[in-house]
Amino acid sequence: GAGVSQSPSNKVTEKGKDVELRCDPISGHTALYWYRQSLGQGLEFLIYFQGNSAPDKSGLPSDRFSAERTGGSVSTLTIQRTQQEDSAVYLCASSLARAGAGGTEAFFGQGTRLTVV
């Protein structure tokens, strides 16, 4: 597609339920990132996929968070047993650059606003 697409745009879930957030990157982009934006915390890195390499999961806040990227394209971020502190906007980004190849110009989607009640 023309840009990074995320779905759903809004998600309200009950505490304790699992949620899946989807990201469709720009076609041909090998790198995909998930960030979380919450009040008072700014933008936090969660996870990074580059081609077929093992993902960099160093930003995931707990083992309730996981992500997959199937076929080097679409990615799903899963949050299990959601908590109220998980409420945030989850942003996905993609880029052409290979890791270490230089500064990364990442293109962001519009995000999924997750509200845990």
Place this chain on the structure above:
Amino acid sequence: AQKVTQAQTEISVVEKEDVTLDCVYETRDTTYYLFWYKQPPSGELVFLIRRNSFDEQNEISGRYSWNFQKSTSSFNFTITASQVVDSAVYFCALSDMNSGYSTLTFGKGTMLLVSP
């Protein structure tokens, strides 16, 4: 560890005023990249500029200009003759060897409000 500080939480100006958004960064690396992104109310982060640590030339793009000073670890962003459409949250970000030059460390953002 790397860190980006945007000390201004919110700035309000009247249209046509010039405004400068401050960004101070910390990194131990000699090679790094700095970015500015704009986040309008729609929520999507829009890339504005990338600058590598070896290029200290200031850059101007229309009403936007950036002042990179390694000596003070700053990468400030100036909007000349601001317009209402400039109202957004602006983020400064850093990418360095610690992140494999891949992921971004963001400042907490500066909300710019331009009133008519």
